[in-house]
Amino acid sequence: MSRVLVRKGLRHLGAALITLWLAVTMAFALGRLSGDPTSNILGPMATPEQRDALQAQLGLDQSLVVQYLDYLKGIVTLDFGTSLQFYQPNLDMILDRLPFTLQLVGAGMAIAVAIGVPLGVLAATREGTWWDRTASALALLGQSVPVFWLGMMLILLFAVRLGWLPAGQSGSWQHLVLPAVTMSLYPMAHVARLTRASMSEVLREPYIDSARARGLRVRSVVWRHGFGNASAPVLTIVVLQAGALLSGAVAVEYVYSWPGLGQLALQAIQFRDFPLVQAIVVFGAITFVVLNQLVDMLHVAIDPRLR
Amino acid sequence: MARGEALLELRSLTITASVADRQLLLLRDVELEVRAGEVVGVVGESGSGKTTLARSVVGLLERNVQVATGRIELVGEVLVGPGTDLTHTARGRSVGMVFQDASRSLNPLMRVRRHLSEVLERHVDGIGRDEVRARSTEVLRRMRIDDPDRVLDSYPHQLSGGLRQRVAIALAVVTNPALVIADECTTALDVTTQAEVVALFRELVDELHIGLLFVTHDLMLASDLCDRIAVMSQGEVVEVGPTDQVLRHPTVDYTRRLLAAVPHWTEGASATHA
Ligand SMILES: Nc1ncnc2c1ncn2[C@@H]1O[C@H](COP(=O)(O)OP(=O)(O)OP(=O)(O)O)[C@@H](O)[C@H]1O
Ligand SMILES: [Mg+2]
Numbered sequence: 001m002s003r004v005l006v007r008k009g010l011r012h013l014g015a016a017l018i019t020l021w022l023a024v025t026m027a028f029a030l031g032r033l034s035g036d037p038t039s040n041i042l043g044p045m046a047t048p049e050q051r052d053a054l055q056a057q058l059g060l061d062q063s064l065v066v067q068y069l070d071y072l073k074g075i076v077t078l079d080f081g082t083s084l085q086f087y088q089p090n091l092d093m094i095l096d097r098l099p100f101t102l103q104l105v106g107a108g109m110a111i112a113v114a115i116g117v118p119l120g121v122l123a124a125t126r127e128g129t130w131w132d133r134t135a136s137a138l139a140l141l142g143q144s145v146p147v148f149w150l151g152m153m154l155i156l157l158f159a160v161r162l163g164w165l166p167a168g169q170s171g172s173w174q175h176l177v178l179p180a181v182t183m184s185l186y187p188m189a190h191v192a193r194l195t196r197a198s199m200s201e202v203l204r205e206p207y208i209d210s211a212r213a214r215g216l217r218v219r220s221v222v223w224r225h226g227f228g229n230a231s232a233p234v235l236t237i238v239v240l241q242a243g244a245l246l247s248g249a250v251a252v253e254y255v256y257s258w259p260g261l262g263q264l265a266l267q268a269i270q271f272r273d274f275p276l277v278q279a280i281v282v283f284g285a286i287t288f289v290v291l292n293q294l295v296d297m298l299h300v301a302i303d304p305r306l307r
Numbered sequence: 308m309a310r311g312e313a314l315l316e317l318r319s320l321t322i323t324a325s326v327a328d329r330q331l332l333l334l335r336d337v338e339l340e341v342r343a344g345e346v347v348g349v350v351g352e353s354g355s356g357k358t359t360l361a362r363s364v365v366g367l368l369e370r371n372v373q374v375a376t377g378r379i380e381l382v383g384e385v386l387v388g389p390g391t392d393l394t395h396t397a398r399g400r401s402v403g404m405v406f407q408d409a410s411r412s413l414n415p416l417m418r419v420r421r422h423l424s425e426v427l428e429r430h431v432d433g434i435g436r437d438e439v440r441a442r443s444t445e446v447l448r449r450m451r452i453d454d455p456d457r458v459l460d461s462y463p464h465q466l467s468g469g470l471r472q473r474v475a476i477a478l479a480v481v482t483n484p485a486l487v488i489a490d491e492c493t494t495a496l497d498v499t500t501q502a503e504v505v506a507l508f509r510e511l512v513d514e515l516h517i518g519l520l521f522v523t524h525d526l527m528l529a530s531d532l533c534d535r536i537a538v539m540s541q542g543e544v545v546e547v548g549p550t551d552q553v554l555r556h557p558t559v560d561y562t563r564r565l566l567a568a569v570p571h572w573t574e575g576a577s578a579t580h581a
Contacts, residue, residue: 210412213365214426214478215399225414304462305415 005307012296016289023285028071030281031274032064041084041272058084058275075282081275085267090279093264100170101260104252105245107176108183113238116188117227120195120234125222127200135192142189151182151255168257179256183249187241194237198230205229232302236295243291247284314485314518315341315364315402320377320387322359322368322542333359333372334542341486341518346508348529348550349522351539352565357522360539361490363387364520365404382485400430403479407491410471413463419474420459423481430482446481450474451507469500473507480511487511490522505532526569530554538562 038054039046055061059070074081080090116139123135158178159167166175202208203226211225246261253262261280268276300306322334334356341347349357362368364379364386378388381397406412413422423443427434434442447455450473463471472492479487489508493501509532512519523529529536530550537547540561546553557563 206406206408206411207414209367210404210406210475210478211414213367213398213404213406214429215396216425216429220425220429228416229414303416305464 012293016293019292020285020289023289024072024075024282025068027278027281027285028068031278032067036060037084037272037274071278080279080282083268083276084273085271085276086273090276093276094261094279094283097259097261097264100258101246101249101253101262103176104179104183104249104258104260105242107180108245108252109187109238109242111180111184112188112191115184116191117195117234119188119192120197121199121222121227123192123196124199124203124230125226127203132196136196139189139192139196142185143193145185147182147186147251148255150185151178151252154178154182155255168255170259179252179258182255183245183252187238187245190237190241191234195227195230195234198233199226202226202230228302232299235298235302239291239295239298240288243284243288246287247280312343313340314343314382315339315520316378316380317360317364318378318380320360320363320379321375322356322363322372323375324369324372326371332542334363337377337542337544339537339544339547341520343485343518344512344516345535346512346519346521346533348533348536349520349539350524350526350529350536350565353524355539356542357524357539358490359542361404361488361520361522364486364488365398365402367404399426399484400482401484402486402488403482403484405472405475405479405487405489405492407494409475409492410463410468410495412475413471415463418460418462419466422474422478423459426478426481442481446477447474449480449511450477451503468496469503472496472500472504476504476507476511480515480517483515484517486518486520488520488522491524493523493528494525501528508532526554526565538565 037058038051038060042050042054052061059067062070073079078091080094082088083090083093086093119135119139123132126132155167155178158165165177166172167178169175207229208221208225211221216225247265248262249258249260250262250266252258253260254266257263261283265277265280267273268280317337317339320334320337321332324331324333337356337360339347339349339360349360351357359368359372363374364381366386368374374387379386380388381401384397384401386397413419417425420443423446424439427439427442431438443459444455447458452458452470452473458466458470458474463474466474475492476487476489493504496504505528508519508521511517521529521533533550535548536550536553537544538553538557538559538561539545546557546559546562553562554566557566
């Protein structure tokens, strides 16, 4: 039994490491495909001597193989290089920005789950009724509203017109409200649709009928027996989407001048700060792989059949 | 509950289903009663309305299905009738139900122990932890399960089909209901397990004087277990009476045809079973 678990765990870990290596390698390749960074940094007026000097400084005069190995060595030793525009270690900057992004993604996903799950459950338990159609239409709408536009509208209404909340930047919970709400809409709609689909399947299972026949409260039937069994795909999406937003909340952070990782990524790209871009991509890949493992573990914790 | 007292009474029960804008008749004027300590079999071909009948008693009709007229009384309580709601409190308390696919009628995420404590806590007011434990063990023993503790600590997928079926029955009877309804609950089992379950039901009925409404399309099984048999065809009970009489001297052609369709069914076979 535990032997099997250990072997399973090792196989998982192996797969995770390979995924990680592929992602890291992809980040390296993309960095090299985007052209010679020195010309972007130095501008068109630079002399060849200046360019050669910078290339030497960045290690770009080495062969690709050497560069790649150096790069891998850096990642293994947690040395993610130095930013070309900020002259600071990339890792330090990422870690500086991370708490802001975590706040935003945490609050946004909390809202998404708190509304999306009940909405999906409501729709599934009233399948085919007016409730269901309304909830499903709302979810569809929620998934198709562009984040930029939504952010602008919320700022216009709540910050400019009503003056209830700040329009941007960070510092207090009031600053968090609008960006978190903006960010939550898409995952909320996704969670609602997924919950409805998963629930309506589970509600047809014989054990739901038999739970009802035992006279259990509707609440217990729907949540404990129903949602308990329908939660796995929802959980997967919540965790993975949170992971994607950690380094991909560019639009929301831009609209609200939120000093998170997305903002940093944007600056890095604009400046062709390829070590920083690379570092952020690698960070995103690591997060993704770790969260994937977490999802697998959660599934095993929930479902005894997987043990 | 004294033996012989009418537990369940169905009186001119008519049930319809709305499909598109038409009303289909699922049950028409069904009259049936089940007494304490008695097994009443409901037989009939596929689509004759057996499941609809069984489900109406526990209030588990589908959303497009409704009781048009008639009443259902259980131990004097009106479950269905003018002005009553289909979701009644008798469910799980005075009537337990065992379903066809009993091995899938357990929540895969919950241990057997949790299933039992959940239903006990729901229906036995003020029950304590120790009593839940004691009654859970006791009911499994009653199901002829030798190692109740192992079963209690198992998840459904860790049990054999026969054991899961016993657990499903245990869940239906642990609250000491007056009536148990079983809808094709042995269909998915192999012959040996089937016989064991039938014997178990007989024992429960004889010892606890519960009433059992046993839905099956298997006439052999019905003749083994049932005291009385109701034959259904197209939503109607066309014949009802003591098992022996219905199976040996059927009064309607429909029953004769049902019997003729059973392989190896002879007058002699039915006599030895009765
Ligand atoms: N919700 C529903 N809507 C429309 N028709 C239904 C509905 N439920 C059952 N029926 C129809 O009512 C009839 C009786 O169905 P029921 O399930 O009670 O039969 P049964 O005797 O249990 O059959 P089986 O032996 O196949 O289980 C069938 O013709 C079925 O198609
Ligand atoms: Mg049926």
